[in-house]
Amino acid sequence: xxxxxxxxxxxxxxxxxxxxxxxxxxxxxxxxxxxxxxxxxxxxxxxxxxxxxxxxxxxxxxxxxxxxxxxxxxxxxxxxxxxxxxxxxxxxxxxxxxxxxxxxxxxxxxxxxxxxxxxxxxxxxxxxxxxxxxxxxxxxxxxxxxxxxxxxxxxxxxxxxxxxxxxxxxxxxxxxxxxxxxxxxxxxxxxxxxxxxxxxxxxxxxxxxxxxxxxxxxxxxxxxxxxx
Amino acid sequence: xxxxxxxxxxxxxxxxxxxxxxxxxxxxxxxxxxxxxxxxxxxxxxxxxxxxxxxxxxxxxxxxxxxxxxxxxxxxxxxxxxxxxxxxxxxxxxxxxxxxxxxxxxxxxxxxxxxxxxxxxxxxxxxxxxxxxxxxxxxxxxxxxxxxxxxxxxxxxxxxxxxxxxxxxxxxxxxxxxxxxxxxxxxxxxxxxxxxxxxxxxxxxxxxxxxxxxxxxxxxxxxxxxxx
DNA sequence: TAGATTGTTAATCGATTAACAATC
DNA sequence: TAGATTGTTAATCGATTAACAATC
Numbered sequence: 001x002x003x004x005x006x007x008x009x010x011x012x013x014x015x016x017x018x019x020x021x022x023x024x025x026x027x028x029x030x031x032x033x034x035x036x037x038x039x040x041x042x043x044x045x046x047x048x049x050x051x052x053x054x055x056x057x058x059x060x061x062x063x064x065x066x067x068x069x070x071x072x073x074x075x076x077x078x079x080x081x082x083x084x085x086x087x088x089x090x091x092x093x094x095x096x097x098x099x100x101x102x103x104x105x106x107x108x109x110x111x112x113x114x115x116x117x118x119x120x121x122x123x124x125x126x127x128x129x130x131x132x133x134x135x136x137x138x139x140x141x142x143x144x145x146x147x148x149x150x151x152x153x154x155x156x157x158x159x160x161x162x163x164x165x166x167x168x169x170x171x172x173x174x175x176x177x178x179x180x181x182x183x184x185x186x187x188x189x190x191x192x193x194x195x196x197x198x199x200x201x202x203x204x205x206x207x208x209x210x211x212x213x214x215x216x217x218x219x220x221x222x223x224x225x226x227x228x
Numbered sequence: 229x230x231x232x233x234x235x236x237x238x239x240x241x242x243x244x245x246x247x248x249x250x251x252x253x254x255x256x257x258x259x260x261x262x263x264x265x266x267x268x269x270x271x272x273x274x275x276x277x278x279x280x281x282x283x284x285x286x287x288x289x290x291x292x293x294x295x296x297x298x299x300x301x302x303x304x305x306x307x308x309x310x311x312x313x314x315x316x317x318x319x320x321x322x323x324x325x326x327x328x329x330x331x332x333x334x335x336x337x338x339x340x341x342x343x344x345x346x347x348x349x350x351x352x353x354x355x356x357x358x359x360x361x362x363x364x365x366x367x368x369x370x371x372x373x374x375x376x377x378x379x380x381x382x383x384x385x386x387x388x389x390x391x392x393x394x395x396x397x398x399x400x401x402x403x404x405x406x407x408x409x410x411x412x413x414x415x416x417x418x419x420x421x422x423x424x425x426x427x428x429x430x431x432x433x434x435x436x437x438x439x440x441x442x443x444x445x446x447x448x449x450x451x452x453x454x455x456x
Numbered sequence: 457t458a459g460a461t462t463g464t465t466a467a468t469c470g471a472t473t474a475a476c477a478a479t480c
Numbered sequence: 481t482a483g484a485t486t487g488t489t490a491a492t493c494g495a496t497t498a499a500c501a502a503t504c
Contacts, residue, residue, distance in 0.1 A: 006443075008436070009471075015435040023413050033485065040413050045485095046473055053487060060486050062480045079435055080442040087434065094322040094354065099431055104411055110434065126322065153438060155431070177441035178453075179433045183332055185251050185268050185452045194446025196437045197453030203327050203383070204456060205407045205428040206315065206338065207243040207307055208236070210381060213405035214308040215234075218422025224413045225406075225425030228432065237495075261461065273461095274497055281463060290462050290504045 006055070006078070013051055016041050016227045018075040021068060022107060028069030036065065042219075042226050076109065085110045086151045090138065090166055091158035092117035095181060095202060097126040099155055100133045113151050116141055138166075145173035153177040160184045171195055234283070234306070241279055244269050244455045246303040249296060250335060256297030264293065270447075270454050304337065313338045314379045318366065318394055319386035320345035323409060323430060325354040327383055328361045341379050344369055366394075373401035381405040388412045399423055 020040045026032065034045035034052075041048075052058070052066075057074045060066045076082040089100045092115050100115045112133050117123050120135045127133070136144060145151065154175045158166050163182035168189045170178060177196045180186060188195045205228065212218060219225055248268045254260065262273035262280075269276075280286070280294075285302045288294045304310040317328045320343050328343040340361050345351050348363045355361070364372060373379065382403045386394050391410035396417045398406060405424045408414060416423045433456065440446060447453055 005470095006439075007471085011436060011439050015432060019411075019429065019432070020413065023411055035485080044473075046475095047471090049485090049487070050472075058487070062478080062486050063484050064480080065485070080439055081435075085438050094326040095430075098322040098326070102431055104429075105431065105434075110438075152441065153434070155434070176446065177437035179431075179437055180453065183247075183251050185248065188447055188449050188451055188453065190449040194441075194444055195449070196440040196446040197451070198433045198437050199453050199455050200433040201247065201332075201456070202323075202430070203330055203333065203407075204243065204247075205426045206333075206381070206383070207309075208239060209405035209407055209424045209426050210313050210338075211234075211239050211308055212424040212426075213380065213422075216422055218404065218424040219416055221416050221418040221423070223416055223425075225408065225416065225427050227427050228429070233494095235495085263461080272497075274499095275495090277461090277463070278496075286463070288462050290502080291460050292504080293461070 010051060010054070011079070012228070013041075013043055013047070014055075014075055014078050016043065017048070017051075018072065018079065018108075019227070021072055021075075022104065026068045028067075028072075030068055031061065031065040032068055032071070033065035034060075040224055042224065081109050085153060086113040086148070087111065087153045087155060088114045088116065088144075088151055089133075089155045089157060090116045090141070090170065091156065091162075092120075092123040092126065092135065093157060093159075094126060096155070096157035097123065099157065101128055113148060114144060116144075141169060142173050145170075145175065149174065151175075154179075156180045156182060158182060167197075238279060238282070239307070240456070241269075241271055241275070242283075242303055242306050244271065245276070245279075246300065246307065246336075247455070249300055249303070250332065254296045256295075256300075258296055259289065259293040260296055260299070261293035262288075268452055270452065309337050313381060314341045314376070315339065315381045315383060316342045316344065316372075316379055317361075317383045317385060318344045318369070318398065319384065319390075320348075320351040320354065320363065321385060321387075322354060324383070324385035325351065327385065329356055341376060342372060344372075369397060370401050373398075373403065377402065379403075382407075384408045384410060386410060395425075 034048040037048045038045040055078055059070050089096050100112055115133045115135045116138045118138055120137050123135050124130045154170050156178055160182040163184050164186050167186050171189050171191050180199045188197050262276040265276045266273040283306055287298050317324050328340055343361045343363045344366045346366055348365050351363050352358045382398050384406055388410040391412050392414050395414050399417050399419050408427050416425050
């Protein structure tokens with residue numbers, strides 16, 4: 001096993017390859033070349049091969065490319081989502097509900113284990129399929145986490161005033177990886193072991209497109225655009 | 229004017245500084261040091277000063293730091309959102325409505341010019357403030373774009389089956405910067421001038437936190453986490 | 457003054473690109 | 481076979497880090 005020094009940059013590209021392959025929806029028994037991956041992701045074919053080389057993904061066949069099914073499996077291994085990850089969403093507003101029902105999660109082997117809100121009864125009106133995701137009151141959060149030690153990942157979509165309190169509760173309850181959507185600068189509370197907190201923001205890609213448009217940096221016609 | 233070679237990397241960090249400053253909500257007449265920017269963004273103070281140096285933002289004062297108000301103005305200039313950018317959202321589902329009403333856009337001088345859907349009457353139930361954003365039927369899209377030549381940016385949140393068609397219509401109507409949320413590989417249609425298409429995906433940060441958690445790469449307690 | 461913080465240069469580090477032999 | 485595509489190495493390029501004189 002090489003698999004060391006996997007930088008954030010590499011992880012990002014691996015996610016991109018994985019996403020693009022899922023979006024293409026090719027039959028698992030066909031092959032895809034690094035050149036074709038360049039066409040759908042915008043990452044150069046040299047970069048693609050370099051990444052696979054460094055990650056020990058040596059499954060390509062000359063003249064054909066990489067077997068799609070096997071490639072997906074390898075990418076999942078690198079992303080460490082080969083053993084079903086389980087996630088909860090805390091805060092069931094429009095964004096929280098959209099995330100909780102986001103269809104691609106299923107296909108990515110990420111299980112949506114629960115959706116928490118202060119008004120569980122009201123949430124059902126924002127859900128498309130009321131039975132797809134279990135909905136709980138936030139008061140049940142601690143009990144839930146104690147009963148589900150496999151759930152260590154959370155998406156935080158509560159109003160910004162509630163975000164720091166909820167982060168503290170999540171970490172105290174054992175959550176160790178959080179994506180935060182509240183526009184606040186939060187602090188990771190002291191706890192056992194490392195905690196990963198990533199602050200995301202809906203619409204942050206807008207900066208990028210506006211900048212690129214104003215600097216004439218668009219893509220060529222027929223291109224699939226850039227990721228993220 | 230230096231201001232050349234502004235890489236995607238730099239733009240990303242500039243957005244991060246800008247977002248963090250907005251989130252902090254400091255009074256405009258106070259100062260912030262590169263060290264403090266490191267604490268709230270995770271970007272090293274050396275990197276911060278290097279970025280400002282390359283972008284000709286030489287407004288710091290020894291022993292005090294950078295004046296917040298002026299720094300925000302400079303960052304806006306770099307991001308080219310100093311002259312009110314105008315955006316439309318096409319597809320008023322949960323995500324589309326959340327984006328259209330996303331409060332920070334206002335503070336960022338990004339104007340939400342319209343929200344388009346095939347069922348404008350139904351949309352109001354997903355809006356919090358029914359009068360904050362004008363809602364139109366998608367049939368009015370072409371007329372709207374012709375009447376509003378200042379609107380050249382769109383966020384695409386329609387169902388995936390409709391995404392390519394809608395992208396074609398947007399580009400034909402004069403839109404030149406698009407953030408796409410549909411999980412499809414789209415093609416930029418031929419047109420006058422460059423088009424910027426960025427494919428975003430709600431929840432893509434999940435890959436990052438899951439990876440980092442599984443590799444023990446969390447942040448120290450009391451840290452504000454990483455961005456994006 | 458002494459300490460803190462900038463602007464700026466130089467050194468290091470890592471990431472991307474280019475090239476090509478191997479081979480299916 | 482000839483052409484295409486990989487795996488891998490080496491060369492280039494750019495980005496980050498470190499250091500420090502200037503100075504408020």
